[in-house]
Amino acid sequence: MAQATKPSVEATPDRKQTLSRELVLSTALALLDAEGLEALTMRRLGQELGRDPMSLYRYAKSRTALLDGVTELVLNERTIFPEDPDWQGQLRRIAHDIRLIALRHPNVVPLLVTRPLSTPMGLRPVGTLRPLEQILDLLIEAGFAPSDALHVYRAFYGFLYGHILNELQEFIVDPDEDEALLRLGLHRLPAKEFPRLRALAPLLADYDGEAELEEGITILLAGLSARLTGPATPTPAQP
Numbered sequence: 001m002a003q004a005t006k007p008s009v010e011a012t013p014d015r016k017q018t019l020s021r022e023l024v025l026s027t028a029l030a031l032l033d034a035e036g037l038e039a040l041t042m043r044r045l046g047q048e049l050g051r052d053p054m055s056l057y058r059y060a061k062s063r064t065a066l067l068d069g070v071t072e073l074v075l076n077e078r079t080i081f082p083e084d085p086d087w088q089g090q091l092r093r094i095a096h097d098i099r100l101i102a103l104r105h106p107n108v109v110p111l112l113v114t115r116p117l118s119t120p121m122g123l124r125p126v127g128t129l130r131p132l133e134q135i136l137d138l139l140i141e142a143g144f145a146p147s148d149a150l151h152v153y154r155a156f157y158g159f160l161y162g163h164i165l166n167e168l169q170e171f172i173v174d175p176d177e178d179e180a181l182l183r184l185g186l187h188r189l190p191a192k193e194f195p196r197l198r199a200l201a202p203l204l205a206d207y208d209g210e211a212e213l214e215e216g217i218t219i220l221l222a223g224l225s226a227r228l229t230g231p232a233t234p235t236p237a238q239p
Contacts, residue, residue, distance in 0.1 A: 019051060024059040025069045032070060032107050040066070071111045072127030077101050080134045087142040088221045094135075095160050095217050099209065102164045109168065113161050143228055152224055159220055160213075167209040 017023060027048050032040045042063060046053035060066035078097045084090055102109050121129070132153060139149035186194070186201050 019049070019055065019059065021059040021069070024049070024056055025066075025073045028066055028070050029073055029105065029108070033105055036107050037110065040070075042066070067111055068125045068128065070108065072125045074101055074105055074108050074112070075127055075131060077104075078131065080131070080138070082134065082137065085142065087138050088225065090138055091135075091156060091221060092214075092217055094131075095156075095213060096210070098160060099164060099167070099213055102168065103209075106168055109164060113165070148227070155224075156220065159216060163209075163213050163216055167207075167212070 024045070028040055028045055031045060031048055040063075042053040042056055042060075045066075046056060049056070056066075060069055078094060078101065080090060080094060102112075135153050135156070136146070136149050139152055140146055144152060186198050189198060191198060
């Protein structure tokens with residue numbers, strides 16, 4: 001279960017470093033991790049870099065472009081292996097990679113989920129579209145029709161982002177407390193209004209995000225595999 005910890009900016013970049021897009025975006029990500037989305041402004045970023053905020057517009061034309069760049073940077077932490085034909089294994093690996101990215105950068109999750117809603121697809125940074133292109137290619141090569149591959153992509157990421165948002169809500173207030181109600185802070189809720197939630201405290205306190213994701217992705221992949229009618233469909237072993 002994720003623990004409610006507030007990250008800090010680990011290292012302010014050397015003020016003598018030459019500015020580059022990579023440095024600007026990595027510093028923006030560190031600031032976002034430490035202080036949240038609202039803190040990420042050109043002025044605040046300029047302070048972190050020790051530069052005039054106006055000089056940053058060379059690397060990001062606007063705050064919107066900056067947010068898109070950070071999203072792209074985070075998505076680049078995800079790995080996919082185009083030469084690997086095991087589409088189920090690939091999707092499973094991607095799901096766990098993105099979960100770990102979300103746990104490392106919880107303040108970036110809203111960007112991953114909502115930024116696409118505010119930008120037409122053709123105007124988004126190519127790095128944010130690459131996961132879609134790669135997964136479509138993986139699934140079509142596995143035998144899915146192009147339209148079915150798109151449906152699979154949507155179902156996969158819909159499930160994955162739903163899981164991540166749910167897991168990030170499962171914060172432990174006091175990890176050293178043995179009593180489940182106290183660990184989760186549920187003792188603060190009125191007992192008469194939330195009897196069922198309080199009764200489920202032991203199960204909630206034992207929430208295992210990795211195991212829950214593995215179970216969910218197994219169910220999802222089993223359903224997708226059943227719909228696939230092609231040479232990539234696994235053949236049951238003969239007794």
